[in-house]
Amino acid sequence: MRNAMLPVVTVIGDQAAALLNGAVVAETIFGFPGVGKLMIDAILQRDFNVVLAAIMVMALAIIGPSWLDAGHRSRTCAAAMPRPSNGSAGG
Numbered sequence: 001m002r003n004a005m006l007p008v009v010t011v012i013g014d015q016a017a018a019l020l021n022g023a024v025v026a027e028t029i030f031g032f033p034g035v036g037k038l039m040i041d042a043i044l045q046r047d048f049n050v051v052l053a054a055i056m057v058m059a060l061a062i063i064g065p066s067w068l069d070a071g072h073r074s075r076t077c078a079a080a081m082p083r084p085s086n087g088s089a090g091g
Contacts, residue, residue, distance in 0.1 A: 009068075016065040020058060 024036030031037070035054055042050035 013065040013068065017062045020061055024058075 023034060024039065026032065027034040027036035028040050035057055039051060039054035039058070042048075042054065
């Protein structure tokens with residue numbers, strides 16, 4: 001089961017980024033309130049502090065799952081492929 005989780009967590013991390021990018025488009029087109037619409041409105045009004053804050057929030061929302069995915073991947077790979085200790089070839 002542990003080896004099967006590696007691709008699942010990787011896909012979830014990639015889909016989280018795509019979901020956020022799609023949310024910006026949907027909020028802009030349909031006028032839903034959210035970070036994406038806030039960012040587009042701030043760009044049009046040249047409110048650079050709000051633009052920077054919105055970009056930071058979106059970047060952290062995308063980088064966070066990527067870091068979790070990388071951490072999970074390194075632990076899973078380490079558990080799935082144990083290394084021989086003290087230089088022995090295992091035989």
